[in-house]
Amino acid sequence: MNENREVLKLVGARIRALRKERGYSQESLGEKGGFHFSYIGQIERGEKNVSLVNLAKIADSLDVNLIQLFAYIDEVTETTESEKQITSIVELLRESNPANLKLIKKIIQEILEK
Template sequence: MNEKEILKLVGARIRISRKKRGLSQESLGEKGGFHFSYIGQIERGEKNVSLINLAKIANALEVNVAQLFSYVHEDSELTEADVEVKEIVMMLRESNLEKVRMAKNVVREIVREKE
């Protein structure tokens, strides 16, 4: 994958996340502290965004930075539930084994309630 492809894929992921939340480029820019034209340049793959700015954008979108690197085509967009599950998995990966097992038991009980 070349540099331009990476920029376009990350930009597309930001655009998908922004639209999914009903935000304009201007409102995302305001939330992240950027000019709307900068957001547009990132979404079109014209700007090589820094990691710090990428973290600010992810925060403004209320997503994990890693989600901006999960390359999903617009026609196969993740559901809201998929996004939530991925966030839970990311949190669990940062936890110790005991906490992972506790989370597993909690999830098991929640799923049993639905049956």
């Protein structure tokens, strides 16, 4: 049972981190997803066993893929400069259209082959 609580806390911490990165309050995130702000707080603290459907709504409200809610963060681990650069690149790629993504992939492949 303790392991279940840990998962809830990790997902909740991840949601909190993503919400703060976007500058959302619990209230504004709740409004975007159709939830009460207190429910968002309970999720972030690991107090609610949130359904997969509600997690999908939260992910959509945060403009992330559902799987990103499970990319747990370790608050004591510092992010390296390389990890920050990769995150920045991924954010740019998410905003690109499919044609540009194909071109970018070819360029990256050519660079890495050398």
